[in-house]
Amino acid sequence: MRKLAVVALAITGLAGTAAAQQYTSADIVGSPGGPGGLVTGYIHTGEPTVPHGNLGSRLIYLNNCKGETTSTGAPGCRITRGTNNSRTNTSSIASGNLAAYTGSDATWDAIVQCVRETYAPFNVTITDTDPGSQTPHFEAMAAGLPTQIGFSSATGGVAPFSCGIINNAITFSFLNQNPNNVNQACWIIAQETAHAFGLSHSMNSADPMTYIPNPPMKRFQNTSSCIGTQGCCQPSQECQCQEPGNMQNSYQKLMDIFGPSTPTPPMITFETPMDNANVSPGFVVRAMVTDESGVESVELLIDDTPVASLLTPPYAFNAPATITPGPHTVTIRAVDGGGTAGSASIDVQVGEPCDNDDACDSQGDGLVCVDGRCVPGESHPGGLGTECTAATDCVSGLCATKDGENRCVESCDLNANACPNDFECLSNGAGGGLCWPDPGGCLGCSTDGRPDPTAPIAAGLFVAFLFVRRRRRS
Secondary structure, three states: OOOOOOHHHHHOOOOOOHHHOOOOHHHOEOOOOOHHHOEEEEEEOOOOOEOHHHOOOOEEEEEOOOOOEOOOOOEEEEEEEOOOEOOOOEEOOOOEEEEOOOOOHHHHHHHHHHHHHHOOOEOOEEEOOOOOOOOOOEEEEEOOOHHHHOOOOOEEEEEEEOOOEOOOOEEEEOHHHOOOOHHHHHHHHHHHHHHOOOOOOEOOOOOOOOOOOOOOOOOOOOOOEEEOOOEOOEOHHHHOOOOHHHEEOHHHHHHHHHOEOOOOOOEEEEEEOOOOEEEOOOOEEEEEEEOOOOEEEEEEEEOOEEEEEEOOOOEEEEOOOOOOOEEEEEEEEEEEOOOOEEEEEEEEEEOOOOOOHHHHHHHOOOEEEEOOEEEEOOOOOOOOOOEOOOHHHOOOOOEEEEOOEEEEOOEEOOOOOOOOOOEEEEEOOOOOEEEEEOOOOOOOEOOOOOEOOOOEEEEOOEEEEOOOOOOOOO
């Protein structure tokens, strides 16, 4: 929790100054119809700014106010009016108690990642860990409702503005208006934080400084765009900073302030197989790939030959079933959102296909044998037989549904029925099969015990009608 005992000292002597002025929604430079139909904008406070060379911090703290307490003792941020000071929760434009963000932790993590990707080209750090009262920083309070700190319910976000950099500024993005919209939250936070650096609104639809809704994902654009929300210099207050030609390049302005980021390649960790593992043809390659700029693509290569690529996690692949026995080099190559590439490699020894689960032990823990290949079983996230809601939840990329039950499945040969114990190979209605958990009894049978061809099982986005192949492996 922040220590606010020094706030009274910070406010002393500010009565009657611009820092202590009471601002309202009428003072916001912006127009109806911004992100989510709300007004997002800034208040021209006229407070002193600093030259680019006197930048006080390269840290932007995203504060969802869950770790603080308001004056009533409830979770939230307590803001006092005065000279901007993010270290003491003092704001030049607002005061009051801002309720904590009401969205889920997973949604918040996605918002933080989106803001990181938006600011990725620049030498600035985005964090949601409180830097504390001793560390200068810019702060984006991303929580609560506008009415809690003196603005109308039509306000989506507001920031102090003075045509330049306001060190230690606090900006406000009222995410509880729509707590589950990641792109909208990211858009508002990026716009409001940039106002504290002296950026105006612009007419570039792909830029977070815009009011134009599509595309929903915004990134700072390296192109000059007309300043305004309804047209060039419309409303007229938008051009009060007298940019040359009334145009703005938000990317270059931020680059002038922060400079370029230091590119770092994605972090790649093999989950399976392990280095120098003995594997079977068709073996599974699964990797964890992360990057603060986001991951653009992930590719599997074997002996420097591309095999497959994915744009979204889970990053799991099958090696070719026709791979020759002997030593091979497996490489994962990834590209982040900024275009920086990285790779990691392991060596494997391809042997004979597996014929039972025990034969998979040398390739890693929790693997099971399906049609001669070792695949993750139920002890692995997204492994064979685990619950799923979409194909992307499964290592195999196949999520099947039967009688309201969703499970990750693997393709299998109907004639061989080479699924692990307690699984059956069921027809997908198109000549192939799927390993499905066998709970006992007759899967997909009608009440009179005969096979029912209308019992549905959906695999990924493909919907087929399955019937039972009641064969047991010898």
